[in-house]
Amino acid sequence: MKRLLDFLYKRRETGLFLVLEILSIWLLIVYNRRYNASFLNSSNELAASIFQVSNNVSGYFQLAEINEKLVNENEKLLQQLTLLKQKPLSYKDTIGRFSITRANVINSTFSRSINYITISAGERDSIEPGMGVISSSGVVGQVKSVSKNFATVYSLLHPNLLVSSLIKRTNTKATVQWDQEDYDKASLKYIPRHISIKKGDTIVTSGFNSVFPENILIGVIEEFELSEEMTFYEAKIKLATDFTSLKNLYVINDLLKNEKDSLQYP
Amino acid sequence: MNRINIRELVLNFIFMMLLQLPLIYRVTLFNKAFGFFYVGFILLLPTKLSRSYLMFIGFCSGLFVDVFTNTPGIHASACVFVMFIRNFWLMVINDEWQGFTNLNVATLRRTGFFGYLFPLIFVHHFILFTVENGGLHLFGSLFARILYSAIFSFIIIFAINLLVKLNSKRI
Known part of the structure; x- marks a missing residue:
């Protein structure tokens, strides 16, 4: 028993290090749940x-x-x-x-x-x-x-935020998600390949969920790509909002x- | 000489935070370089403090900054890690480090100051940006951000230290 205590005492710095790191990771995980009332953020x-x-x-x-x-x-x-x-x-x-x-x-x-x-x-x-x-x-x-x-x-501009959206011209449902690259671009996902899209198509909110009303501007399609093996288009939009x-x-x-x-x- | 002046430390801490917090993510160069110069405060804490104290102070100041940047735990974990390896690094870089209490431009000399601070700032920023990024994807822009921010932070810390040194000479 005494040896164990001695050992623990000798390693107290490493122990404290581990405790503090685990505490930090726990805080991070708790915070990343979607909504929370944590006081550890900037609305404090x-x-x-x-x-x-x-x-x-x-x-x-x-x-x-x-x-x-x-x-x-x-x-x-x-x-x-x-x-x-x-x-x-x-x-x-x-x-x-x-x-x-x-x-x-x-x-x-x-x-x-x-x-x-x-x-x-x-x-x-x-x-x-x-x-x-x-x-x-x-x-x-x-x-x-x-x-x-x-x-x-x-x-x-947060990778966890997905916005349900529509391509206004064709009325196709798609999802806008930021890809962590530029602050004025985002990627547009899940457009099926039988739809024909054009550069400059307007993307608006769909209004399918109760977060945004329909027809709020998100951006316009800037570039897209469709290779043989892909089920969905890979498209990038230019965001309408200047962040x-x-x-x-x-x-x-x-x-x-x-x-x-x-x-x-x- | 070898006593730790606690009042001065607390004042330093308050000064650093008052300077850093309103400016965090506002001092930005080219959208790439962020200045997290509060790291300078914890890295230049007196050598006589034990490692447990160092880690605890690091954790608290990291968490304090976290509240302002909406990243609970990220700054804290980076700071704790840097404080954990601080004394090892000091031992590697400088043989006589036990001989002096205060770490600053005068005691470390200019080259030592850079050699001691820059790698630690780099490690701190590396943890910070990688965890925030959620992994090593988009490595090019991530690495650029880490490197430029580390250089920027170091320059600010160096400038603050020179200013403080000049002032204390005048008095």
């Missing part, structure tokens, strides 16, 4: 408020740029509004299925192999894990975890989510 109040301060400082120098973006967005929305006014409203439009919450980006990365965005809206703004996030130019990501005032968002300059985002809450999911996954 302390971390997020430090980011907010540094964002306030850097944001001040980008005011002109942000202003111009918002003016452009306003113009686009006005155009859409005039178009809508000409059309008679359909039954579906009147239900008001989606509620939209505005949020500011306080921290985001785009050049790592996994990317997250921290936004300044949380439980108080009724944000929940799993909601979709878009910008005025296209799809951005999905909420991962939420604290009182902040939320961490899976960026589309290097995210500022104002919109979080989408599907009010009919529970109803829809209860029918789809009984």
